[in-house]
Amino acid sequence: MLQNKDQVIDRTKDCIAIDSNVFRNLDFINYLTLKKSEINIFLPTIVQLEVGYYYIGRGISWDVFKKDIQKFNGIFLQWNNEIIPEVIKRAYYERINLPFRHHFRDFLIGVECEKISINLISYNKNHFIWLRDLKCYTPEEYLDEKLSQDNI
Amino acid sequence: MNSRTTVAIDNELRKKLKKLSAALDITQGEVIKRALSVYEKEIFKNKELNNKEKTTNNEKTKLIVKEILKKATEIIWKQDPERKAIQEKLSEGPETIDDFILNDWESGLS
Numbered sequence: 425m426l427q428n429k430d431q432v433i434d435r436t437k438d439c440i441a442i443d444s445n446v447f448r449n450l451d452f453i454n455y456l457t458l459k460k461s462e463i464n465i466f467l468p469t470i471v472q473l474e475v476g477y478y479y480i481g482r483g484i485s486w487d488v489f490k491k492d493i494q495k496f497n498g499i500f501l502q503w504n505n506e507i508i509p510e511v512i513k514r515a516y517y518e519r520i521n522l523p524f525r526h527h528f529r530d531f532l533i534g535v536e537c538e539k540i541s542i543n544l545i546s547y548n549k550n551h552f553i554w555l556r557d558l559k560c561y562t563p564e565e566y567l568d569e570k571l572s573q574d575n576i
Numbered sequence: 577m578n579s580r581t582t583v584a585i586d587n588e589l590r591k592k593l594k595k596l597s598a599a600l601d602i603t604q605g606e607v608i609k610r611a612l613s614v615y616e617k618e619i620f621k622n623k624e625l626n627n628k629e630k631t632t633n634n635e636k637t638k639l640i641v642k643e644i645l646k647k648a649t650e651i652i653w654k655q656d657p658e659r660k661a662i663q664e665k666l667s668e669g670p671e672t673i674d675d676f677i678l679n680d681w682e683s684g685l686s
Contacts, residue, residue: 444673444677445673445674447666447673448672448673448674449645450649450663450666450667451645451646451648451649452645452648453663454645454648454649454651454652454653454659454663455644455645455648457648457652457659458648458651458652474673474677475673477677478666478673478676478677479666481676481677482665482666482668483665484662484665484666488662492659492662495656495659563645564638564641564642564645567641567644567645568637568641571637571640571641571644
């Protein structure tokens with residue numbers, strides 16, 4: 425469940441990271457659960473924190489949360505201090521459009537995704553326009569793209 | 577107001593232009609004007625049709641996506657009552673995850 429630094433990612437499967445706001449669409453979480461054999465699903469560190477907190481707030485313990493994530497083989501990205509300078513650099517470059525005060529989480533998520541080259545699913549695509557080499561989809565766009573690929 | 581412009585056309589087109597001008601007893605300029613008007617209408621009509629088709633296809637895809645997502649929940653809830661209970665708890669009350677936490681994120685440095 426945890427992504428170790430040296431763990432090799434199975435690139436034969438589609439690899440995506442999900443933002444916390446994706447949990448607003450539980451139908452999509454269920455879709456991911458059904459497709460878990462085809463998709464590697466990663467949870468960035470801050471997403472683990474936010475969604476875990478959300479679960480606790482609804483009376484669902486951390487252990488049950490982890491079990492729920494395991495149902496779609498969700499992989500918890502492991503926090504890595506080495507990304508901090510990159511996060512700071514990106515946040516500083518984008519400070520006018522995406523002030524650190526409100527967007528530090530987005531930089532943490534984005535840089536974690538960049539480090540392992542996986543696309544991101546989020547309802548706040550505008551917060552990730554600085555990600556040049558990765559794609560950011562909403563859940564619906566991602567599904568739409570999957571459908572188009574299946575039709576080819 | 578008319579103005580002069582120069583365009584290069586091949587012989588065949590020049591002959592067609594002359595023929596139409598003579599047959600309709602109108603100037604060659606008028607022939608071009610009428611031909612362009614017909615062409616313009618045709619182009620915009622096709623564009624409109626294409627846009628309509630695109631919109632219909634987009635709407636269809638949106639509906640399909642919505643349907644797939646809805647179906648996923650039906651299947652999972654049937655297979656996994658524990659997941660159903662968790663998700664029902666998560667959906668309780670008016671707050672979404674965004675209301676609950678994300679909209680309040682600030683650095684804490686004021």
